[in-house]
Amino acid sequence: MKRFAILLFLGLLIGNPVLSKSDDFKLGFVSTERVFRESAPAVKALKALEKEFAPREQGIKKLGNQVRDLQGKLEKDSVTMSESQRRRRETEIAKINREFKREQREFREDLNMRRNEELSVVLQIANKVIEEIAQEEKFDLILQEAVYRSPRIDITDQVIEALGDK
DSSP: OHHHHHHHHHHHHHHOHHHHTOTTOOEEEOOHHHHHHHSHHHHHHHHHHHHHHHHHHHHHHHHHHHHHHHHHHHHHHTTTSOHHHHHHHHHHHHHHHHHHHHHHHHHHHHHHHHHHHHHHHHHHHHHHHHHHHHHHTTOSEEESOOSOOOGGGBOHHHHHHHHTTO
């Protein structure tokens, strides 16, 4: 629906006889996805997140290895175990596995929340840079989402380069 509204707006804008005869209407496009992937502030933020979440990730991997090792040991020793010992071990493994899955889920949720926080800061900085470029180069409209865009109007590289100084 949002894209339809943008396309309708552009159609009206470009179809407007006053604007279509005007040679100085300037349109630009910025790929937010590329800005998040390639700009210096985004790369810096994502590296900081990796560093921040590395200890938790290691703990989760350790817990996963523990579950895997216990499962392997159970399979190997189950032939010589009594039924009650086997059930006790299975219960223990199931408990550790539930904890492992809970930790994984919480980790993903926390990481996604922090990533969104960091990327929203990057987006705010990028939007300021885009506004500066728009004013300096006299753009009439700069879009950040489009179904199609011509490489001729893509100013993403310029924005990424300007963000390198931020």
